[in-house]
Amino acid sequence: MIAQLDRNAVAESDKPLPALPPYRVHELGEAAWDGDRDAALPPTSRTSATVTTAVAPGLSYDELFKVIEQSVAPDPGLIMIADTFLGIYPCARIRMPGPNSFLASAIWASIGHSVAAAVGVAAAKAKRPVVICGDGGFQMTAQSLSTMARYALDAIVVVVDNGLYGYEQYLLDPGYYSGTSAPLPISVIGRWDYLGLARSMGIAQVAVATTAAELSTEIATARAQNGPALIQAIVPSRSLPAGL
Incomplete structure (x- = not known):
């Protein structure tokens, strides 16, 4: 998104448009993609804790x-x-x-x-x-x-x-x-x-x-x-x- 905004600004100034870097998404297990840097954060480890509800068992x-x-x-x-x-x-x-x-x-x-x-x-x-x-x-x-x-x-x-x-x-x-x-x-x-x-x-x-x-x-x-x-x-x- 930032790169596209930069291209719009250049276009309005009549300067030649620079080439954009490849736009791709990395998938690394459960990693979260960081679009600004085109890189993935390292996978996070699971927690051994279980999720409990306030009152069990509850509604389906x-x-x-x-x-x-x-x-x-x-x-x-x-x-x-x-x-x-x-x-x-x-x-x-x-x-x-x-x-x-x-x-x-x-x-x-x-x-x-x-x-x-x-x-x-x-x-x-x-x-x-x-x-x-x-x-x-x-x-x-x-x-x-x-x-x-x-x-x-x-x-x-x-x-x-x-x-x-x-x-x-x-x-x-x-x-x-x-x-x-x-x-x-x-x-x-x-x-x-x-x-x-x-x-x-x-x-x-x-x-x-x-x-x-x-x-x-x-x-x-x-x-x-x-x-x-x-x-x-x-x-x-x-x-x-x-x-x-």
Whole structure:
């Protein structure tokens, strides 16, 4: 990108265009490519630590999406905002009741966008947003809860807590989900007290769900009240949605 910008600057000055170096990507196991230097970082070693969830065993992804389909999808007054996470494709396959019922960042695939997007959706007051966001993405835009609380926005945020950047883990080492190996160090995220964090930002309605029945109950409870709500849905770290 920097090289191309340099070429544009030279072109505007009517000077001859210099030749660009070969553009290639090195693949070195789990190495991360550094585009500016056209070189790969050395592979990182795995950690022997295992990823644990706050409460075991938790929901499977399939159970979670079955509840979402039953509790959220039929209501035309709700709009589901799906983050970029392991469940983005199952979310997109859920049949919604009509137009303007589903929002996602399908092109940019930016993680964490859903929580912040819910602020704008809720402020418009046309439909009530229900966010489905992985814990890694949530940690990037969690401060949006403060705005929700300040303006009493009717947003419901479901944090899918599996202790991982699950999408990245799947792309780099999908065998983790069916094996016994430790996750990649870069995929492990810090353990947060999600309910305590939400309370500290002014969110009064908070809950944790470890079963399908609990999640269904907590979504119904959140929908019955005005104002923002946060639900922490525990999913085991090795769970994968059907089809992956």
